[in-house]
Amino acid sequence: MRMIWKLVIFALMVSLFIANIPQKVDASVSVSARGAVLMEQESGRVLFEKDAHTKRRIASITKIMTAILAIESGKMDEIVKVSEQATRAEGSSVYLKPGEKIKLEHLVYGLMLRSGNDTAVAIAEHVGGSLDGFVYLMNQKAREIGMLNTHFSNPHGLDDHEDHYSTAYDMALLTRYAMQNETYQKIAGTKNYKAPNPTENWDRQWKNKNRLLTKYKYTTGGKTGYTKRAKRTLVSTATKGDMSLIAVTLNASDDWNDHIAMYENGFKSYDMAEVLSKGKIDIKTNKVYQEHLYIKNTIVYPATNEEMDLFSIRYKLNKPDEDWEESNRNGEAVGKAQVFLDGKVVRETPIYYQGGPEKKRGLFESIKNIFLSVIGVRLYG
Incomplete structure (x- = not known):
C-alpha cells in the first residue's frame, strides 16, 4: 500500500511539473496583459505574442488611427472651429471651448500627448465632415492596412459602442x-x-502621458489608453541600434513593465541580419539578363543566432521577350528575389534590369530632325 501511495504522489508531482512548463509563447518573457504582441518594425515579423488575435476593447490607443488620418489629410495647417459637441466629450480632455479656433496640428498633439477626447471629436468633424464620415475613413484605412479583426465606431475609444x-x-x-x-x-x-x-493669457502646456518615454531609454513613441471595460491598453515603439520594435498590450495590469520585458527580450534574442544587399546581383541566367540585374533595397530580417544559417534566396525571373531591346528596358522589373527562413518565404523584392545606354541617333537622323524642325514640321504629331 505504501508503494502505491508513493507511485500516486510521484505521478502527481510529474503532472504538476508538466503543467507548469511554460508554453512556447511564454518561454522567454511573461506579461500581465490578456493580449500582447512584439513586432519588428522593418519586416513585420512577430517576435512574441500572447493571444494576439483575440478581439478586445482598445480604449484610447484608437487615437493612433485618428492621428494618422489627420496627418495624411493634408490639413494640419488648417484652423479648426471647435464645436459644442466636441467640448462635451466625456473622459480625458484638453478643455477646448465651444467656438474656439485652433490649428489642426495642435489638436493632434493634444490627442496624442494628453489623450484629449475633445480633440478627437474636433479632429473627426473637421477631417471627416462629421463623426460618421470620419469613422468611415477609419474603417476604410483599417482594411487597407490589413487590420482584419478591427472595427472602429468612434475616434477616441470610449465605451459608447459595442462594436468598437x-x-x-x-x-x-x-x-x-x-x-x-x-x-x-x-x-x-x-x-x-x-x-x-x-482665450487666456497663458499657453497650454502638455506633457506626454506615455511614461515609457522617460522610464525606458530606447522608447521612441506610443499611445496610452484606459476605460473601465477595456482596462489598461498601451502601444509603444522602441529603437536600439539598427532594430526598431513595436509593443502592444491589451488589458494589462502592469503594462509599463510588460513592454520593457518584451523589449529587453527582443533586443537580446534577435539581431538584424542583412540577407540580401542592394545593387547588382550575380546569378547564372540567360545571356539577355546576365550581368544586368540588380535590386534597389537591402533586405534585413530579425533572426536569432540559431536562425542565421537557415536563410536561403531564390530568384524567379520572367522569360524575356523575343524582341528584347536592352536600351528600352532599363529600370524594368523582370522578376523577384525571395528570401526563405527555414524553408518559408519571409520577404520578397523586385529584380530590375539595367542594360546599356540608350542608343544615340545617327548623324543623318539628327540632321533630318533639325531640318524638319526649322521648316516647322512637328516631329511628334
Whole structure:
C-alpha cells in the first residue's frame, strides 16, 4: 500500500511539473496583459505574442488611427472651429471651448500627448465632415492596412459602442504603418508640447502621458489608453541600434513593465541580419539578363543566432521577350528575389534590369530632325 501511495504522489508531482512548463509563447518573457504582441518594425515579423488575435476593447490607443488620418489629410495647417459637441466629450480632455479656433496640428498633439477626447471629436468633424464620415475613413484605412479583426465606431475609444474593437496584432500593424510617417513619429515621440490658448493669457502646456518615454531609454513613441471595460491598453515603439520594435498590450495590469520585458527580450534574442544587399546581383541566367540585374533595397530580417544559417534566396525571373531591346528596358522589373527562413518565404523584392545606354541617333537622323524642325514640321504629331 505504501508503494502505491508513493507511485500516486510521484505521478502527481510529474503532472504538476508538466503543467507548469511554460508554453512556447511564454518561454522567454511573461506579461500581465490578456493580449500582447512584439513586432519588428522593418519586416513585420512577430517576435512574441500572447493571444494576439483575440478581439478586445482598445480604449484610447484608437487615437493612433485618428492621428494618422489627420496627418495624411493634408490639413494640419488648417484652423479648426471647435464645436459644442466636441467640448462635451466625456473622459480625458484638453478643455477646448465651444467656438474656439485652433490649428489642426495642435489638436493632434493634444490627442496624442494628453489623450484629449475633445480633440478627437474636433479632429473627426473637421477631417471627416462629421463623426460618421470620419469613422468611415477609419474603417476604410483599417482594411487597407490589413487590420482584419478591427472595427472602429468612434475616434477616441470610449465605451459608447459595442462594436468598437481590435486585436494586439492589428494595433501593431497600424502602428507599423503610422511609424512610416515622419510627422507621426515626431508627434508620438514628443515629451512636452506648448500650444496657444486664444482665450487666456497663458499657453497650454502638455506633457506626454506615455511614461515609457522617460522610464525606458530606447522608447521612441506610443499611445496610452484606459476605460473601465477595456482596462489598461498601451502601444509603444522602441529603437536600439539598427532594430526598431513595436509593443502592444491589451488589458494589462502592469503594462509599463510588460513592454520593457518584451523589449529587453527582443533586443537580446534577435539581431538584424542583412540577407540580401542592394545593387547588382550575380546569378547564372540567360545571356539577355546576365550581368544586368540588380535590386534597389537591402533586405534585413530579425533572426536569432540559431536562425542565421537557415536563410536561403531564390530568384524567379520572367522569360524575356523575343524582341528584347536592352536600351528600352532599363529600370524594368523582370522578376523577384525571395528570401526563405527555414524553408518559408519571409520577404520578397523586385529584380530590375539595367542594360546599356540608350542608343544615340545617327548623324543623318539628327540632321533630318533639325531640318524638319526649322521648316516647322512637328516631329511628334
